[in-house]
Amino acid sequence: MSQLAPQTAPVPDLELVQVSKMFGDFLAVDTVDLSVAPGEFVAIMGPSGCGKTTLLRILAGLESVTYGQVKIRGRDVSAVPVNRRTTRLVWQNYALFPHLDVAGNIAFGLTLGRHDKAAVAGKVAQMGALVGLDDFMTRPIGQLSGGQKQRVALARALVTEPDILLLDEPLSALDAHLRIRMQAELRRIQQQLGMAFIYVTHNQHEAFSMADRVAVMNRGRIEQLDTPEVLYATPKTEFVARFVGSNNILPGTLAGYDGDVAVVTCAHGPVRVADAQGLAAGTRVVVAIAAEKLRRGLRAGDNTVPAVMRGREFAGSHNVFLMDLADGTEIKVVSHDGAIPDYGAEERLCFAPEDASLIRGAK
Numbered sequence: 001m002s003q004l005a006p007q008t009a010p011v012p013d014l015e016l017v018q019v020s021k022m023f024g025d026f027l028a029v030d031t032v033d034l035s036v037a038p039g040e041f042v043a044i045m046g047p048s049g050c051g052k053t054t055l056l057r058i059l060a061g062l063e064s065v066t067y068g069q070v071k072i073r074g075r076d077v078s079a080v081p082v083n084r085r086t087t088r089l090v091w092q093n094y095a096l097f098p099h100l101d102v103a104g105n106i107a108f109g110l111t112l113g114r115h116d117k118a119a120v121a122g123k124v125a126q127m128g129a130l131v132g133l134d135d136f137m138t139r140p141i142g143q144l145s146g147g148q149k150q151r152v153a154l155a156r157a158l159v160t161e162p163d164i165l166l167l168d169e170p171l172s173a174l175d176a177h178l179r180i181r182m183q184a185e186l187r188r189i190q191q192q193l194g195m196a197f198i199y200v201t202h203n204q205h206e207a208f209s210m211a212d213r214v215a216v217m218n219r220g221r222i223e224q225l226d227t228p229e230v231l232y233a234t235p236k237t238e239f240v241a242r243f244v245g246s247n248n249i250l251p252g253t254l255a256g257y258d259g260d261v262a263v264v265t266c267a268h269g270p271v272r273v274a275d276a277q278g279l280a281a282g283t284r285v286v287v288a289i290a291a292e293k294l295r296r297g298l299r300a301g302d303n304t305v306p307a308v309m310r311g312r313e314f315a316g317s318h319n320v321f322l323m324d325l326a327d328g329t330e331i332k333v334v335s336h337d338g339a340i341p342d343y344g345a346e347e348r349l350c351f352a353p354e355d356a357s358l359i360r361g362a363k
């Protein structure tokens, strides 16, 4: 009888095991575990100072780890210096050589090594084409737009065929329109090469439009690592719920469960939330509801929350109403129907139990 060969999981392109970084007695990166699958695009997102850049610099070999291990394709590189790492870093400041043309800049990484002239020219042309600069190879750097310069920086990093490309806010100097085009280009190039990209940004739209998974960092820790869809629909911590999307947060205390529905006592009354965590009654919790999931009016089976209309932001295709609950909590409601309540009017908002997330409150 034939036996099936045991299935082995592919070696991750990158693995961080309990990585911490201290600057003096300040903990900038706190016990981070992260596994990046072969060819995966992972974005690291979080507020200023949360440790994103420090983590990326650790991957590049520009910072040492205080504790923990960094493995690239299964090899421990924690003590490997930057010039012997198989990672390349692209950042916002392109750091191109102004006295060289596009081809000269792209070739720079290669000509430092031992490559023959024809091979260098071939690879440079190939990378130029990949990033869409084939018609600009002899242009001086000073005659390029911001987007073109960023493409040169990208090609210069990619031509060395790194195991992983690290990107630190590479698009933040570009205008909004160009940024969106470059996001699509980056994703195309990443998929074409099948190379793992680690992309640091504080911009949620950027992270969500490109990445397979997004890590949300707070105070040196990864609070949640998930696909954009899961992060959006089921934030696991209050911080993630506040940072991602446009969630409304209702603090409360868990009264108990009614089957697989948690009943939470909030300031305005009880709220029912579909939940399978089985938390103990009395636990302090928050209920997170996306602004798009709140509706005006009453609907059978839904939660109802009384609110007072306070203001409105017009966003072209929809309105965002700002409303206050009785305890002063501000609520955002996305509305597509064009009807605008009067300022000061009392409204009833409703949402389904399955459209909200229950999150254990911060201790």
Ligand SMILES: Nc1ncnc2c1ncn2[C@@H]1O[C@H](COP(=O)(O)OP(=O)(O)OP(=O)(O)O)[C@@H](O)[C@H]1O
Pocket (backbone or CB within 6 Å): 023, 026, 028, 046, 047, 048, 049, 050, 051, 052, 053, 054, 055, 202
């Ligand atoms: N060389 C250093 N010495 C001391 N503290 C540092 C050093 N580098 C970073 N830090 C501190 O570590 C923390 C994390 O910094 P880091 O640059 O990683 O944050 P970030 O999330 O990338 O922020 P931003 O989005 O503003 O770039 C900050 O409080 C920062 O002041």
